[in-house]
Structures are given as C-alpha cells and as structure tokens.
Amino acid sequence: MADSFSQAARAATNELRQLFEPTPLQRNDHLSAQYGAEIWLKREDLTPVRSYKLRGAFTAMAAVLAQRSDQKVFVCASAGNHAQGVAFACRHFGVTGVIFMPVTTPEQKIAKTRIFGGDNIEIRLVGDYFDDTLAASQGYCAEAGGHFLAPFDDADVILGQASVGVEILDQLGKEPDIVILPVGGGGLSAGLTRLFRETGAASSFRYVEPFGGASLTAALAHGAPETLESVDSFVDGAAVARIGALPFETLKNVAMEHVILSKEDSLCATMIDMLNVEGIVLEPAGALAINALEQIKDQVKGKTVICVTSGGNFDFERLPEVKERAQRFLGRKKYFILRLPQRPGALRDFLGLLGPHDDIARFEYLKKSARNFGSVLIGIETTSPDAFEALFSRLDNAGFVYRDITNDDTVAQFII
Incomplete structure (x- = not known):
C-alpha cells in the first residue's frame, strides 16, 4: 500500500x-x-x-535519483531562490546542474548560486525576460537528456x-x-x-x-x-x-x-x-x-x-x-510639484511654512526658463502623516500652488 x-x-x-x-x-x-x-x-x-526552496529541490532530485541513479544532469530556470536550492542539492548529490538565469539577474544572486553549487553547476545567462530564459532551459534540457526541475508545479x-x-x-x-x-x-x-x-x-x-x-x-x-x-x-x-x-x-x-x-x-x-x-x-x-x-x-x-x-x-x-517606499506608504514622505514665484524672497517664504519636523529630502527645479513662475520638485519627510495636513493648509493659506504626486505612479516613475 x-x-x-x-x-x-x-x-x-x-x-x-x-x-x-x-x-x-x-x-x-x-x-x-x-x-x-x-x-x-x-x-x-x-x-x-x-x-524554503531547498526543501522541494532536494526532495524532487532525490525522487528522480531513486528511480534513475544514472541521471546526471538537472536543469532549472530561475533568477532567485529556486536556483540556489537546486545548486545546493546538486552539490549534495554530486550531479551536474545547469541553471538558466535571465541576463538581467543581479550579480549578487548569481554569485550566491555559484557558491552553493560550486563545481557541480553551470550558470547560463539567457534572455532579458524570464519567459525567454525558461524556453531556453527547456530546449537545452531536451537536447542534453536532463531532468527539468520545476520550481512549484511538481508533485x-x-x-x-x-x-x-x-x-x-x-x-x-x-x-x-x-x-x-x-x-x-x-x-x-x-x-x-x-x-x-x-x-x-x-x-x-x-x-x-x-x-x-x-x-x-x-x-x-x-x-x-x-x-x-x-x-x-x-x-x-x-x-x-x-x-x-x-x-x-x-x-x-x-x-x-x-x-x-x-x-x-x-x-x-x-x-x-x-x-x-x-x-x-x-x-x-x-x-x-x-x-x-x-x-x-x-x-x-x-x-x-x-x-x-x-x-x-x-x-x-x-x-x-x-x-523610500515604506515612508511613502506610512504617509511620512511626500513628493509634490510647487509653482514657485520667480521673485526675491519666494523661496524663503516657502521655507518659513515648514513645520519643526518637516525635512526637505529633495529640491529640484524642473523648469528654469519661465519668467514669472518656476516648477520645483520637492520631497519632504516628516514624523507623522498629520504634519502634511498642517503643511498643506499653511501653503493654501499663503496662496502657493502645488500638486501632490506621491501616489501618481505615471508621473512619479519619470520624475521621482
């Protein structure tokens, strides 16, 4: 049974x-x-x-070797934890692992995989996107008579x-x-x-x-x-x-x-x-x-x-x-575009509106050729989300024109 x-x-x-x-x-x-x-x-x-990926890689490799002790080549496609688990298991069992990774894989991940696998693995960098990497690995696996180790879709x-x-x-x-x-x-x-x-x-x-x-x-x-x-x-x-x-x-x-x-x-x-x-x-x-x-x-x-x-x-x-992303999520950091008048003292007026815990993390002119107003990208960090409500209220009362772009992904990815 x-x-x-x-x-x-x-x-x-x-x-x-x-x-x-x-x-x-x-x-x-x-x-x-x-x-x-x-x-x-x-x-x-x-x-x-x-x-935890080492667990599945080891168990799957052991099952294959129990049925086919002459299986010498294992193949996987991964840019991360699965690759490292397969590499470690290959070294343990003394078999060859051919690990395909996208060309864009950070060097740190490649180096760690190489350390875990040692001389038992070969790393091949193929494709800018994972789908290309996966296709190349499966093609190679068929040609080399290897066993493909899937990261999750395997009993x-x-x-x-x-x-x-x-x-x-x-x-x-x-x-x-x-x-x-x-x-x-x-x-x-x-x-x-x-x-x-x-x-x-x-x-x-x-x-x-x-x-x-x-x-x-x-x-x-x-x-x-x-x-x-x-x-x-x-x-x-x-x-x-x-x-x-x-x-x-x-x-x-x-x-x-x-x-x-x-x-x-x-x-x-x-x-x-x-x-x-x-x-x-x-x-x-x-x-x-x-x-x-x-x-x-x-x-x-x-x-x-x-x-x-x-x-x-x-x-x-x-x-x-x-x-950065944590601070933005917690409401302690915001980015906004300020329309700053091009006159002496305008910047000083703005700075005077900042609270005691408002820290300027970024200040950058986006348009310097305007005669009357200039657009400024400003990033501010503070200790509490409530501080921004108070700051924006002071800006409104002082007549400053601004736009909060913190959660505007389209604008933020190009400017921030």
Whole structure:
C-alpha cells in the first residue's frame, strides 16, 4: 500500500536532516503584543540557502535519483531562490546542474548560486525576460537528456515543501489556530494545506499574495489557473504570472475571503519594521505572512498564529528603495510639484511654512526658463502623516500652488 501524503511528507522531512536541522519556530513578542495573539514565526529564512526552496529541490532530485541513479544532469530556470536550492542539492548529490538565469539577474544572486553549487553547476545567462530564459532551459534540457526541475508545479517539490508543516506540528506540539502562508506558484501553500487536511488538523489557513502578482486570486475567480496580463516584479520571490496546475488542484476550494492581497509598499514597511525592531532580514516575499496580520487583526486576536517567513535573500543595495517606499506608504514622505514665484524672497517664504519636523529630502527645479513662475520638485519627510495636513493648509493659506504626486505612479516613475 502506498504511503499517504502525510507519511511521505514525514519521510521527506527525515531525509532533509542530511542537509539541515529543522528551521526555528519562534514566538515573536513584538508581534504578539501588537496583535494580542500568540504569533510564531517559522523561520524559513534560516535554511542554508535562506529560503524554503531547498526543501522541494532536494526532495524532487532525490525522487528522480531513486528511480534513475544514472541521471546526471538537472536543469532549472530561475533568477532567485529556486536556483540556489537546486545548486545546493546538486552539490549534495554530486550531479551536474545547469541553471538558466535571465541576463538581467543581479550579480549578487548569481554569485550566491555559484557558491552553493560550486563545481557541480553551470550558470547560463539567457534572455532579458524570464519567459525567454525558461524556453531556453527547456530546449537545452531536451537536447542534453536532463531532468527539468520545476520550481512549484511538481508533485515531489510540493511534497518537499510540506516538510515545513511537519516541522511546525512537531515543534508547536499542538495544532495552531491559523497558519499564514505566502503564495507565489503555490508549491508551499499546496504542500501545507494538503498535509494539514490529511492529518485532520483543524487549523485555518490564510494565503497571502502580492497585489501585483495575484495568481491564486485570478485562478479562484476563473476556476482554473489564469495567466496574469502583467506582474509587478518587486516581490520577486512570489510574483508569479500563473499559479501551478498541480498546486491549484489542492487550492481550488480555498475560500476567496481567505486570500489576502498585500500592497508592495506596505511590504516595505513590514521589512523595515522587522529589520529595525527584531534584526530579522526578510526579502519582500518573506514578509508577506507578517504583513497580512494587519488586515486580519480582528481574526487573529487571542489565537495561536503561525507566519511562515519564506525567505531572507535580500540585496541590501535595494534598502534605499525599500525605505523610500515604506515612508511613502506610512504617509511620512511626500513628493509634490510647487509653482514657485520667480521673485526675491519666494523661496524663503516657502521655507518659513515648514513645520519643526518637516525635512526637505529633495529640491529640484524642473523648469528654469519661465519668467514669472518656476516648477520645483520637492520631497519632504516628516514624523507623522498629520504634519502634511498642517503643511498643506499653511501653503493654501499663503496662496502657493502645488500638486501632490506621491501616489501618481505615471508621473512619479519619470520624475521621482
């Protein structure tokens, strides 16, 4: 008789002990106090490759080698965590991995993948866009007789990701009330959902997607996986245009009200908060589960809640952008275009209207040839959103003409 999914997941979990001990399940005092609940973080950002992706890559590779011990070449297409998981597994099993990445992949990600795989991997940079990279990898795989390792649409990958749930149940010692999971292609969420359903756990799930990559939401609305017309790539670990067909088989009955969308700028605020308060480095996808707490704070009050922090592969060169977006989301930073009279003392008049905590972060003339008025781009940081209401009131009373462009994406992307 074949093993049940939960039995197979436990066996896969045991096999993973060759690579690393269970990732910590930590009660977070800061979040618990904030939401009046028992908030626990499942720290998948602390695996050897700083994401849960190693679990699925290892389990899938082991399954292939158990059936075909002479399989020597594995191929994948990835610009991030899946590539690093595959690289690590290739080195462990002593097989060759050919990893295709877009030409635009940051050097930091390429270097980390190379470190994890060592001499067992070859990295090929192909295509400006991921679709081109994927096509090239699959073409090569067919020619070379390799085995293609999909990042989420693979039964053994899903099984490997379910090991996160096995560890949670063992470590917590009881069923959590709520488990909050990030969703990209659906491998992690499908694995844990299936495991908990089969074991009879009464835990309720919440599934969190980035606003600019809501592939599960689209699939639930259409009753089948649907390709999104566009994807915001900021949450690169979860911004997937189409949820996997196999994961969706498990997730197709998820209630729409249990799917949460997180705005990208709000994720930045969560990342900065966790870094400043807890010293925890999370990538955007790794912050999704924690970020969702604010939207369901009434539901989690008094409950035992697990947030899976899925990854911590954050390039600190992105920190200024993340801080900027966080400040804008929190209402502490705004940009506006000011119509400044071209007369002596006009700038001094404007500066005199600033409050004690209003800081000029940017000042740039946009049009210098006008005789009577000049357009000025101004960025101001302050300590509270209320300060802007007071500032704009003073500007109005003084007769200044201005336009707030903070949330005007079309204008902001060209000027800011």
